[in-house]
Amino acid sequence: MQAFEATSHYFDQAARILDLTDNIRTLLITPDREVRVEVVIEMDSGQIGNFIGYRVQHDNARGPFKGGLRYHPLVDQDEARSLASLMTWKTALVDLPYGGAKGGINCDPAKLSRGELERLTRRFTEKIHDVIGPLKDIPAPDMGTDAQVMAWIMNEYGKFAGFTPACVTGKPVEFHGSVGREAATGYGVAIVTREALARRKASIAGTSFAIQGFGNVGSHTARFLWRQGAKIVAVSDAYGAVTNPGGIDIAELDKHVAVARKVVGFKGGEPTTNEQLLKMPVDVLIPAALGGVFDRELARAVQAKMIVEAANSPTWPEADEVFNARGIPVVPDILANAGGVIVSYFEWVQNLQYFRWSLERIQSEEESRLVTALHEVYDTAEQLKVPLRTAAFYIAINRVSRAHALGGI
Ligand code: NAD
Numbered sequence: 001m002q003a004f005e006a007t008s009h010y011f012d013q014a015a016r017i018l019d020l021t022d023n024i025r026t027l028l029i030t031p032d033r034e035v036r037v038e039v040v041i042e043m044d045s046g047q048i049g050n051f052i053g054y055r056v057q058h059d060n061a062r063g064p065f066k067g068g069l070r071y072h073p074l075v076d077q078d079e080a081r082s083l084a085s086l087m088t089w090k091t092a093l094v095d096l097p098y099g100g101a102k103g104g105i106n107c108d109p110a111k112l113s114r115g116e117l118e119r120l121t122r123r124f125t126e127k128i129h130d131v132i133g134p135l136k137d138i139p140a141p142d143m144g145t146d147a148q149v150m151a152w153i154m155n156e157y158g159k160f161a162g163f164t165p166a167c168v169t170g171k172p173v174e175f176h177g178s179v180g181r182e183a184a185t186g187y188g189v190a191i192v193t194r195e196a197l198a199r200r201k202a203s204i205a206g207t208s209f210a211i212q213g214f215g216n217v218g219s220h221t222a223r224f225l226w227r228q229g230a231k232i233v234a235v236s237d238a239y240g241a242v243t244n245p246g247g248i249d250i251a252e253l254d255k256h257v258a259v260a261r262k263v264v265g266f267k268g269g270e271p272t273t274n275e276q277l278l279k280m281p282v283d284v285l286i287p288a289a290l291g292g293v294f295d296r297e298l299a300r301a302v303q304a305k306m307i308v309e310a311a312n313s314p315t316w317p318e319a320d321e322v323f324n325a326r327g328i329p330v331v332p333d334i335l336a337n338a339g340g341v342i343v344s345y346f347e348w349v350q351n352l353q354y355f356r357w358s359l360e361r362i363q364s365e366e367e368s369r370l371v372t373a374l375h376e377v378y379d380t381a382e383q384l385k386v387p388l389r390t391a392a393f394y395i396a397i398n399r400v401s402r403a404h405a406l407g408g409i
Contacts, residue, residue: 031058089396092395
């Protein structure tokens, strides 16, 4: 099964309850536009570098297309299509005036110099500038891209359209970005986790966690949970994992990672493997790295009591069935990691108004949107007697199909 098929499977589970006609189902599932461009740059060596870039615009019935740009060797049309569709449901679920999009460039950013990365970004922006823009499609960072890449996009786009900071979000704070954006996804994961635990009459303090991934999302999630008294017993990254049954001191781990650039070698824990981390008997397991982590076999071996999907698409449908059958609740990606796009929305609003908000305002408005969405999902799941993911898709599909009906064909 490929990524888009998996997302469509989750869509169908909820669409069946909504009793959509075949035509409406096709309208909602089919991407609006798919752009594939050749991006040619001069490498530092003087050679020509050929890359392929994608932008898939899935649906814009509720507002401009919105979604990240990924620079990674596995980026392809199918992955962009799947993630673009997820963005449509995510923005609808947290009630933002956006649709969904995703894109990226098939490349390995770790092997590119800063100059090559800048030339690649500028050439890609030049190729897609006529289909993006503040009221058309607003890119943002994802794996392999960061605030600097967004700054280059804004600057390059400005050559065609003039000063337009709202054409992209996730920019550096001192270059029209928003305070709170960098930590927004991890902050949101912590809020969602707190509320999900509250539905089980539990709290973050004293609850045990294992977190896969210690990049932007994983590390901020760990920090916010730890400050609220969480016992984080294992953390991993691409190089390995560390565990401490008594709880890892995240402030000390941060100091180690700042120097070593990986969690491996941390003195405040014992080495372990990524695979062991995913099978640990913890209260909450948080995948915050890649997609496609849980297959059927791994889902059977998971011992966590709850899963919070900080990463996009970590669970294949076959694993989702196992989690459902075993009664392990899965807080789905389109809810768990929506904090990032919520604060991207606040950045866009600030850019359109040429006005800045405080961190307190950003965090309290992010929190209130996520708390509302989480309880809507739990209440819907209880009413319909369906898993949380199906409830989340149900709410989102309802909103998007309503917008199509109101706007007209
Ligand atoms: P990142 O590149 O900053 O971090 C990824 C982390 O995963 C790194 O620590 C990396 O070492 C680790 N990793 C890679 N392969 C691994 C493996 N096999 N086992 C364990 N760890 C591994 O990326 P990020 O921005 O933190 O994004 C992580 C996930 O969250 C992605 O699925 C992304 O789509 C999703 N997401 C990110 C945001 C955001 O605002 N950054 C928003 C929503 C969703």
